[in-house]
Amino acid sequence: MTHRKSSAKRSASVMEEDDDDSRLTQPSTSQVQKGTEKLTKAQIDEKTTELVQYFLVKDQKKLPVRRAEIVKNVLKEYKNVFQEIMNGAQQRFEQVFGLKVVEIDAKNHVYILINKLEPVEGDQRINSSNPKTGLLFVILSLVYMKGGVIPEGLVWNTLKKMQVDPGEKHQEFGDVKKLVTDEFVRQRYLEYTKIPHTEPVKYEFSWGQRAEVEISKLKILKFLGELHNQDPQRWSQQYKEATGQASASMSQPSTSTQR
Amino acid sequence: MALGEGHQRFIQTMMVRGIVNEQDAKTLHRHCCEVHREHYVSDKLEEFIQVINSKLEPMNMRIRTRSSEDDGTQYFALVNTANTELTRMSSDYADNELELFRRTLDLIMTSDSSTASSTDILNSADSLQTRKLTKSAAECLLKRLVFDDWLVEKRGDYSLSTRCVMEMEPYIRTMYDEEQVKVCSVCHCLAFKCQICANPLCTVKIHYPCAVKYFKKKPIQKCPGCSELWPNKVRECRQSGSQRHR
Ligand SMILES: [Zn+2]
Numbered sequence A: 001m002t003h004r005k006s007s008a009k010r011s012a013s014v015m016e017e018d019d020d021d022s023r024l025t026q027p028s029t030s031q032v033q034k035g036t037e038k039l040t041k042a043q044i045d046e047k048t049t050e051l052v053q054y055f056l057v058k059d060q061k062k063l064p065v066r067r068a069e070i071v072k073n074v075l076k077e078y079k080n081v082f083q084e085i086m087n088g089a090q091q092r093f094e095q096v097f098g099l100k101v102v103e104i105d106a107k108n109h110v111y112i113l114i115n116k117l118e119p120v121e122g123d124q125r126i127n128s129s130n131p132k133t134g135l136l137f138v139i140l141s142l143v144y145m146k147g148g149v150i151p152e153g154l155v156w157n158t159l160k161k162m163q164v165d166p167g168e169k170h171q172e173f174g175d176v177k178k179l180v181t182d183e184f185v186r187q188r189y190l191e192y193t194k195i196p197h198t199e200p201v202k203y204e205f206s207w208g209q210r211a212e213v214e215i216s217k218l219k220i221l222k223f224l225g226e227l228h229n230q231d232p233q234r235w236s237q238q239y240k241e242a243t244g245q246a247s248a249s250m251s252q253p254s255t256s257t258q259r
Numbered sequence B: 001m002a003l004g005e006g007h008q009r010f011i012q013t014m015m016v017r018g019i020v021n022e023q024d025a026k027t028l029h030r031h032c033c034e035v036h037r038e039h040y041v042s043d044k045l046e047e048f049i050q051v052i053n054s055k056l057e058p059m060n061m062r063i064r065t066r067s068s069e070d071d072g073t074q075y076f077a078l079v080n081t082a083n084t085e086l087t088r089m090s091s092d093y094a095d096n097e098l099e100l101f102r103r104t105l106d107l108i109m110t111s112d113s114s115t116a117s118s119t120d121i122l123n124s125a126d127s128l129q130t131r132k133l134t135k136s137a138a139e140c141l142l143k144r145l146v147f148d149d150w151l152v153e154k155r156g157d158y159s160l161s162t163r164c165v166m167e168m169e170p171y172i173r174t175m176y177d178e179e180q181v182k183v184c185s186v187c188h189c190l191a192f193k194c195q196i197c198a199n200p201l202c203t204v205k206i207h208y209p210c211a212v213k214y215f216k217k218k219p220i221q222k223c224p225g226c227s228e229l230w231p232n233k234v235r236e237c238r239q240s241g242s243q244r245h246r
């Protein structure tokens, strides 16, 4: 029981796990490292495919991708041609998947995928809608309506009114506090930051970088309208801002695929 | 050349769903064409998918079709064609969890019934090389694997879900020897639940729904490999909706 069938072919995976071995088997590597030899189109294509796959795996969990991890996990000795491979991946996402690579943090080079296609009625019938998205929208709209930054207590109180207690295990969301302050934050939908000079330490919420590029303000107002059965124009100040945003960037994609 | 937006929306939905049955695929096909005002022909789903695959294949992906081994219903899944590793699962499972999944796969591949008992799986949790899993952690993991639609559980026995077989096919064909990988003689896909020829020298295996189709118009049921009488009962099977596919 403790040993695998010896007849099973394991050699392929062993080779892949062992970096040094695979490097030895690729004679072109040292030339690539020196950057003296031109890479073939096939080599570039192969790396581009790997990068596309890497993005897709990360995007399943809505996790952003850092340039440094791309170099470490995907490009390796091809890091000199980062831009060329990144361009190729970008092109494939746009032409085949209807997705777009967006750099949400230009300083640390952090990228996410966003959807170029507008969500439409009927998608839900086919896509099972994710209840976590509803929770996220409640928080995002709360933050937005309160001016962009709010103390965490306000969020927890609002959720409690909706029978979602951050202190208890929720049937659908599990550990609510962890979902909101960890998962949504790692996905860059929310920012959860220490309020300076508080004792004991208190935190506040604001929109994360992904939310800024992925979710239009107009959509938030529509969501609120549906939630409260009201016309979004009722919040005239925010409505003006939101419609201004929408017309200023008509082509800006507004929502994510994977939810 | 870029794909039309209807095709792109189809791919996006497949990425979220992983696998859809034939009915849902047809609904989705129609929906995607209508939303983007693209020409829709109801019986051209196959061509629609071919166009998609021509763009996905250079990226080692494709939408694959497979019949369920239980009732023959068709399923469509977006799969990775070059995956000789379990990349699709690697973002959701820890190293030792993946190792236990591989062990489970070993048990399933080497069993005649293509199943692994929970006892055998839990026993191997003790001897993982990465990191040991406690019994309760292993039990939790099995539940998750069923929930995520990689395994199917029936009275304490685990088998691979249709989606799992579709996604793991390249992995399975790389990792196991030919005599371990059973292939249906009619549709040439991997076969787990299947009928086998009674002739001990013959290796023919046929999926139950494939056998129904194959023997339907034949006056005498003979093995396509050795021409001996086919010993198994073959009749029209009921559509069972019991298996869960997301
Ligand atoms: Zn078959």
Ligand SMILES: [Zn+2]
Pocket (backbone or CB within 6 Å): B197, B198, B199, B202, B203, B204, B223, B224, B225, B226, B227, B228
């Ligand atoms: Zn035979």
